[in-house]
Amino acid sequence: MKSFKPLFFLITALALILAACGSPATPAPSQPEQPQQPAQPQQPAQPAATEAPTVDPNAPVKGGTLIFGTPQEPAILNTLLTTSSIEDAVTSLFVEGLVQVDEKGEYVPVLAEELPTVSEDGLVVTWKLKKGVKFSNGKEFTCDDVKFTMEGALSDLSQVSTSGYRDIETLECPDPYTVVATFSELYAPYLRLFAYIVPSDAGPLDQMETWEYNQKPWGTGPFVLEEWVPGDHLTFVRNPYYREEGKPYLDKVIIRVLPSREVGIQLLGTGEIHALWDITEADLPSLTKMEAQGVTFSAAITGENELLVLNFGANDGSAPADPAANPHPILYDLRVRQAIQYAIDKQKIADTLLYGNVKPGSTVLPVGPFACPQPPSEYNPEKAKALLEEAGWNVGTDGIREKNGMRLSLKINSTSGNLLREQTEQVLAEMLKEVGIELTIENMPSDVFFAGGESDGLRDLGKFDIILYTTGPALDPDSHLFSNYTSYRIPTAENEWSGANFSRYINPDVDRWIDEAAVSMDTATRKALYCKVAEQINKDIPRIYLYERLSITGHRKEFRNLLISPSFVDFAWKAQDWWLSK
Amino acid sequence: MTTYLIRRLFQAALTLLAISFILFGLISAAPGGFMTVYAEKSDMSPEDLARIRAKLGLDDPIPVRYLKWLGNLLQGDWGKSLTSKRPVLEEIASRLPNTLLLMGLMMICTLLVAIPLGIFSAVRQYSWFDHFFTTLAFAGQSLPVFWFGLVLIIVFAVLLKGPDGRPLLPGAGMYTLGEPFSLWDRIRHLILPVTMLTFVSSAEYMRYLRSSMLDVIHEDYIRTARAKGLREWKVIYKHGLRNAIIPLVTLVGLDLPSLFGGALFTETIFAWPGIGRLYFTAAMKNDYPLVMATLMIYSALIVLSTLLVDLVYAALDPRIRLS
Numbered sequence: 001m002k003s004f005k006p007l008f009f010l011i012t013a014l015a016l017i018l019a020a021c022g023s024p025a026t027p028a029p030s031q032p033e034q035p036q037q038p039a040q041p042q043q044p045a046q047p048a049a050t051e052a053p054t055v056d057p058n059a060p061v062k063g064g065t066l067i068f069g070t071p072q073e074p075a076i077l078n079t080l081l082t083t084s085s086i087e088d089a090v091t092s093l094f095v096e097g098l099v100q101v102d103e104k105g106e107y108v109p110v111l112a113e114e115l116p117t118v119s120e121d122g123l124v125v126t127w128k129l130k131k132g133v134k135f136s137n138g139k140e141f142t143c144d145d146v147k148f149t150m151e152g153a154l155s156d157l158s159q160v161s162t163s164g165y166r167d168i169e170t171l172e173c174p175d176p177y178t179v180v181a182t183f184s185e186l187y188a189p190y191l192r193l194f195a196y197i198v199p200s201d202a203g204p205l206d207q208m209e210t211w212e213y214n215q216k217p218w219g220t221g222p223f224v225l226e227e228w229v230p231g232d233h234l235t236f237v238r239n240p241y242y243r244e245e246g247k248p249y250l251d252k253v254i255i256r257v258l259p260s261r262e263v264g265i266q267l268l269g270t271g272e273i274h275a276l277w278d279i280t281e282a283d284l285p286s287l288t289k290m291e292a293q294g295v296t297f298s299a300a301i302t303g304e305n306e307l308l309v310l311n312f313g314a315n316d317g318s319a320p321a322d323p324a325a326n327p328h329p330i331l332y333d334l335r336v337r338q339a340i341q342y343a344i345d346k347q348k349i350a351d352t353l354l355y356g357n358v359k360p361g362s363t364v365l366p367v368g369p370f371a372c373p374q375p376p377s378e379y380n381p382e383k384a385k386a387l388l389e390e391a392g393w394n395v396g397t398d399g400i401r402e403k404n405g406m407r408l409s410l411k412i413n414s415t416s417g418n419l420l421r422e423q424t425e426q427v428l429a430e431m432l433k434e435v436g437i438e439l440t441i442e443n444m445p446s447d448v449f450f451a452g453g454e455s456d457g458l459r460d461l462g463k464f465d466i467i468l469y470t471t472g473p474a475l476d477p478d479s480h481l482f483s484n485y486t487s488y489r490i491p492t493a494e495n496e497w498s499g500a501n502f503s504r505y506i507n508p509d510v511d512r513w514i515d516e517a518a519v520s521m522d523t524a525t526r527k528a529l530y531c532k533v534a535e536q537i538n539k540d541i542p543r544i545y546l547y548e549r550l551s552i553t554g555h556r557k558e559f560r561n562l563l564i565s566p567s568f569v570d571f572a573w574k575a576q577d578w579w580l581s582k
Numbered sequence: 583m584t585t586y587l588i589r590r591l592f593q594a595a596l597t598l599l600a601i602s603f604i605l606f607g608l609i610s611a612a613p614g615g616f617m618t619v620y621a622e623k624s625d626m627s628p629e630d631l632a633r634i635r636a637k638l639g640l641d642d643p644i645p646v647r648y649l650k651w652l653g654n655l656l657q658g659d660w661g662k663s664l665t666s667k668r669p670v671l672e673e674i675a676s677r678l679p680n681t682l683l684l685m686g687l688m689m690i691c692t693l694l695v696a697i698p699l700g701i702f703s704a705v706r707q708y709s710w711f712d713h714f715f716t717t718l719a720f721a722g723q724s725l726p727v728f729w730f731g732l733v734l735i736i737v738f739a740v741l742l743k744g745p746d747g748r749p750l751l752p753g754a755g756m757y758t759l760g761e762p763f764s765l766w767d768r769i770r771h772l773i774l775p776v777t778m779l780t781f782v783s784s785a786e787y788m789r790y791l792r793s794s795m796l797d798v799i800h801e802d803y804i805r806t807a808r809a810k811g812l813r814e815w816k817v818i819y820k821h822g823l824r825n826a827i828i829p830l831v832t833l834v835g836l837d838l839p840s841l842f843g844g845a846l847f848t849e850t851i852f853a854w855p856g857i858g859r860l861y862f863t864a865a866m867k868n869d870y871p872l873v874m875a876t877l878m879i880y881s882a883l884i885v886l887s888t889l890l891v892d893l894v895y896a897a898l899d900p901r902i903r904l905s
Contacts, residue, residue, distance in 0.1 A: 083665055084665070161630050214666070215668070232755065232756060254759050257853060257855070263754055270748065456613075495628075496628070498631075
């Protein structure tokens with residue numbers, strides 16, 4: 001055995017070292033998780049907590065540690081450099097903006113006293129800031145931080161949208177609590193600006209990528225990061241300088257990285273986590289089954305639709321800029337598109353595949369200040385058949401319609417690995433078969449599906465008949481409608497594949513209304529214009545809205561006051577009010 | 583010996599260069615690319631996207647990007663993660679202890695399980711013991727890791743309850759969050775992933791040792807040893823095992839790099855914050871500097887451990903000469 005001993009020794013020694021190395025990752029010994037404990041005013045900083053726990057079961061209880069599970073992993077917490085939605089969600093625990101979107105989808109002031117005011121000519125926007133707001137490092141929040149945020153967004157290294165910020169000619173601070181921005185041209189969605197604030201002492205902008213702030217950030221929000229073990233968890237504790245007295249109610253919020261949603265759902269049932277971030281409609285049945293184990297969910301309409309994009313242009317990959325010159329052999333005909341809409345029973349999809357938890361889609365603008373509800377589309381296979389006959393498509397020998405020797409056969413593409421989407425496609429294929437349309441299914445990994453034109457992505461090249469995915473306006477419909485429905489945003493090789501009008505939909509009226517709305521500072525006028533757009537889209541049918549997507553958080557019943565905003569960005573917008581009941 | 587070493591190291595460098603070329607090509611050829619993370623952010627204008635793409639150096643043609651990457655690497659700069667902006671070596675170093683702990687324990691458990699089982703199976707060839715463990719070893723080698731892991735989770739972390747009504751064993755993570763450090767808690771979290779890894783890799787080790795042991799115990803010198811009147815255990819351990827274990831050294835040596843590489847499936851299934859999971863996440867996000875660094879370090883370790891095994895082999899077995 002002599003010659004073999006060193007190896008054994010080596011391995012044992014190695015393992016011992018590793019075991020020792022592993023320990024620093026342990027959370028520093030701290031108070032154990034105590035969601036069941038009654039309120040105990042532990043810190044002198046909370047004078048409001050002196051009352052004993054009341055008998056009212058709905059009165060917030062102070063204290064406790066809330067554990068949030070997520071299958072995604074944050075990599076960086078600087079809002080100027082984030083790339084994933086989990087990062088945006090986690091940063092909302094400590095980052096606040098001048099305004100935010102509430103649970104009804106309306107803008108509300110946060111660090112601003114009130115919503116910003118606009119000058120007569122629409123070029124000067126003024127924000128009044130709340131006084132006495134402090135960051136968790138004790139620094140006061142002033143106009144300088146707003147200015148720094150703008151400079152940050154516009155700086156070389158930033159990875160955020162510069163829309164709006166790049167139109168600001170000057171940004172002045174007449175006093176520390178007033179922000180006056182003068183725009184070089186009208187910027188209608190001004191309300192959405194400064195939805196996040198980066199503290200001005202975060203570091204020099206030309207070294208943004210090496211800021212300590214990226215991994216150890218601070219902000220004005222209710223919580224502040226205490227510890228981050230990459231790939232495992234992040235612990236947030238109360239911000240000692242938080243402005244609302246007695247809040248936040250919770251002592252700690254822990255974000256725990258999980259292997260998958262499925263494991264997360266199990267952990268919700270066993271109570272190892274209190275909430276599971278970003279689950280999908282498809283997970284709702286398994287959550288409902290765990291009702292008895294104390295599991296429930298909260299949801300909000302996101303403004304996005306699960307939808308079909310119908311291609312007007314030739315589907316040969318030539319990426320035509322004008323579908324009229326180079327039309328899709330089947331779908332360019334409005335009657336065929338109408339027939340497809342009539343043939344789809346959206347209510348049935350919502351009821352059978354989504355257990356009635358969602359609303360059938362009817363409009364591009366379902367929620368928020370610019371919501372424009374439209375009458376739901378009619379399910380009527382007879383009308384569909386009549387329209388197809390009228391368009392010259394007659395039933396062939398195998399039940400599929402034909403015209404001049406061409407079969408009425410279409411292909412649907414989507415992302416693979418999503419069971420709900422696959423089921424939706426199958427149901428669609430059956431519904432369309434009823435009226436004599438053949439639908440074949442071809443799915444691909446999302447990287448391939450969403451690839452750009454420079455990587456031969458099928459959407460940009462127009463190399464498809466029908467595609468199925470989710471999209472919709474985020475907060476203000478301006479940029480979404482512009483990039484998805486105007487003729488200027490048809491992706492072609494000439495414009496380097498910019499834009500998302502994959503249908504190659506051209507309607508001069510729609511172009512004009514969207515242009516007009518972009519230079520109007522009056523919300524009512526803009527809303528009326530966008531509503532005309534929504535109405536016209538439903539007549540022209542470049543897209544068919546199947547159902548309205550939800551932003552869902554599964555949670556345990558003892559997790560109270562979880563208000564979901566339709567905006568993913570503002571996930572924790574009311575985290576100061578969260579509390580845990582017994 | 584020195585000439586041999588120099589020649590092997592030179593070969594290793596060439597091999598690694600070729601590996602880096604192929605890896606970079608494959609990663610770049612994968613559809614999508616890093617910019618797809620922005621594709622669904624509807625408020626990103628084409629100008630914003632173009633600026634970010636240029637800043638990340640994704641505009642250059644692939645050969646240029648490769649040469650830039652290689653040039654930086656030769657100067658000791660492994661690059662920064664596209665998502666976290668941290669130097670990739672820092673990212674890897676932060677996960678290394680977790681992976682080493684998991685894989686180190688796995689290696690120890692594997693040897694502790696596989697060596698006695700292998701010896702015993704060989705000594706009692708065709709006994710019920712041998713049949714039982716040989717069958718089990720085949721199962722261990724054939725089971726898909728991810729499926730086996732999920733079964734373990736369902737059985738021990740969901741269905742079976744401990745005396746306190748909570749699941750018997752934790753199904754994910756390294757420790758219970760929000761509770762102070764406890765060794766027992768750490769061990770509980772290690773049980774499932776280590777069991778799974780040990781089960782799978784013991785199977786291979788055990789089979790190896792069993793067959794090499796079988797070869798050895800039919801040798802003449804074993805009979806001689808028995809004829810000398812040595813006790814049976816001394817015959818087996820001193821004369822049998824010492825000779826039979828040499829092939830196992832190769833196996834252990836070649837598996838050493840996995841101490842670094844971690845176990846992709848195991849770490850992903852059990853949410854173990856190690857290098858395997860880091861690599862998986864980076865690959866899913868097309869974070870190519872991080873993916874390249876992980877794969878290159880792993881490749882380098884494999885190349886070096888092969889060399890190391892050859893050297894150790896020569897030292898263990900005087901019949902082998904390096905030239």
